[in-house]
């Protein structure tokens with residue numbers, strides 16, 4: 904499971920707590936702490 908601070912690659916990642924979706928455009932982008940609920944756990948969306 905990708906977490907905030909990791910660089911899981913480009914794609915869409917959904918916060919497991921509130922469902923907020925963070926889109927990463929580049930493989931070097933870091934997942935931020937969820938801007939909505941400050942959770943750190945995400946799941947990768949297809």
Ligand SMILES: [Zn+2]
Nearest residue numbers: 918921937940
């Ligand atoms: Zn959240």
